[in-house]
Amino acid sequence: LSFLVKELKTNASTYKFDTNERLELDRDKAQWATTSAELDDLWRKRLKNAILNLQSGGKEPKAAIELLQKRYQNQLNRTHQIKSDDAFEMFMNTVTHAFDPHTQYLSPRSSENFNINMSLSLQGIGAVLQSEDENTKVVRLVPGGPAAKAGNLAPADKIIGVGQTVGDMTDVIGWRLDEVVDLIRGPKGSTVRLEIIPANSNGESKIVSIVRDDVKLEEQSAQKEIIEIKQNGKTRRIGVIDIPAFYIDFQGRMENKPDYTSTTRDVAKLIIELKKEGIDGLIIDLRNNGGGSLEEAISLTGLFIPTGPVVQVRGANGRVDVLADTDPDVLYEGPLSVVVNRLSASASEIFAGAIQDYNRGIVVGSQTFGKGTVQSLRPLRQGQLKITQAKFYRISGDSTQHKGVIPDISYPSLFDSEKIGESALGESLPWDAIRPTLFMASNTDLSKDINQLRKLHEQRAANDPDFNYLNAQRKFIDELRTQTQVSLNKETREKERKTNDDKRLKLENERRKAKNLPLLTSLDELDADPVDAELSVNNSEAKAEKKGDKNKNGKGKPEKKDKERDAILVETAQILLDYDKLSQSSTPLTAQQEKSAK
Secondary structure (H helix, E strand, O other), X not given: OHHHHHHHHHOHHHOOOXXXXXXXXXXXXXXXXXXXXXXXXXXXXXXXXXXHHHHHOOOOHHHHHHHHHHHHHHHHHHHHOOOHHHHHHHHHHHHHOOOOOOOEEEOHHHHHHHHHHHHOEEEEOOEEEEEEOOEEEEEEEOOOXXXXXXXXXXXXXXXXXXXXXXXXXXXXXXXXXXXXXXXXOOOOOOEEEEEEEOOOOOXXXXXXXXXXXXXXXXXXXXXXXXXXXEEOOEEEEEEEEEOOOEOEXXXXXXXXXXXXXXXXXXXXXXXXXXXXXXXXXXXXXXOOOOXXXXXXXXXXXXXOOOOEEEEEEEEOOOOEEEEEEOOOOOOOOOOEEEEEOOOOOOHHHHHHXXXXXXXXXXXXXXXXXXXXXXXXXXXXXXXEEEEEEEEEEOOXXXXXXXXXXXXXXXXXXXXXXXXXXXXXXXXXXXXXXOOOOOOOOOOOOOHHHHHHHHHHHHHHHHOOHHHHHHHHHHHHHHHHHOOOEEEOOHHHHHHHHHHHHHXXXXXXXXXXXXXXXXXXXXXXXXXXXXXXXXXXXXHHHHHHHHHOOOOOOOOOOOOOOOOOOOHHHHHHHHHHHHHHHHHOOOOOOOHHHHHHHX
């Protein structure tokens, strides 16, 4: 960073962008630099690439350099704010990852954030903050949180001081974000005073007071919706429950709080509501769900099966424990489907695998992440150690490690399985299998229907504009992945960018034409159009891969109002209706029935 900051000040304005230089982006295959001069040349090329990227986005050369100076200086400032605890955490995790990718040391602060993510609850003011230059800026307020109720804090306000109920105000300009957050958080019922510069002011500050309270992170909890499908002149209603993670408030449960948060409790409430609304089938959406509580995966499975084993766990000593659902009640007995993708991991794979092994529902989507290891938390004098101590096995005996769960019906995926997944992580444990455990599968034999369901799906997908677009996108992305070098010649770079944009625009307009939508003249129109900007079929996986983030925005799905429906969920609903029709008949669907199923 120091080199980049200095280079921007002294040499960047003299850079020439008319040479034939190229930058290798895939550093895994690149030769290691052998001298300081070679390293400096590499960073110079990376800086030229960053400047070209900003210019391609419309920045003038001078503005691009100024923006990068500000960006790298901020990063350098944050580096200088690293404390001994941070350095220790980084060092310990470097050591632990040399043995296993999931063993991790958690500092006291990281432990607190881990517990918040698991419980979806904290005590504070309910504001999402970020660092901007030397300031702490409010990004948004948690709906229903203390700050939102108080009405004296707004997005884009800058927090420059923090004080408690009594005492002096602490100036926090230039502070690390996590240290500012520590000052703002506090016990329920206490008051925090904030000195802020309102976004709509002329720069004058004022002091506001907010009473801390429990903040429920509802947007990260399970959510429901209903998809309506026309079939044979009737409107069929398919319920969808999106589960972003397997969460539980351990503390709330230990304290016997009546409203403690958990995945199973939330999903059970949503199922009851959907049943009252008259659904004809249910979809559990686990796309991008990175897992969480093993206990919740087991209890959630219990909502759909009678008593029985859900997962096997083998420890380092070779002992195998069978973990089972012991509740005989079944909350939902209707047609069921589970949607997964490459970012569905750990607890998601346990749930999907159990549903598949019991023949309780149809698993659709793409091969899951393949995380089949068990971690537990060990308290330390300072922080915690999350350590791998066992492996998961399905009740069929197969491990989910590396292989994950293979869907009954596969959808195209935009993820690069060689770069994303357990098999892409260094030092990960190998796949193996153990003896199956005794269990009683559903009386329904999915195997006799699955081939016909695949056939009906393939017939629909072949004529579906969104699935055709998804397949074309996948092919296009595969082509881009082979291009590991970029030109540092501005004219060449612009030609390459235009060629790629023209291909993207062509693919999008082919989809729009097939759906009788207005054609676009540029990609800018697509980004600006709220109807098209959140197309789940072509955005959810691509955005997740680009960000490396298992989580999606807000609820995990964009709101459906005034936007195209999620093609993946619509097709899954069609498959459920096909299955419901097949299960009610002992004979295969006729050609006319196949036609009406579309």
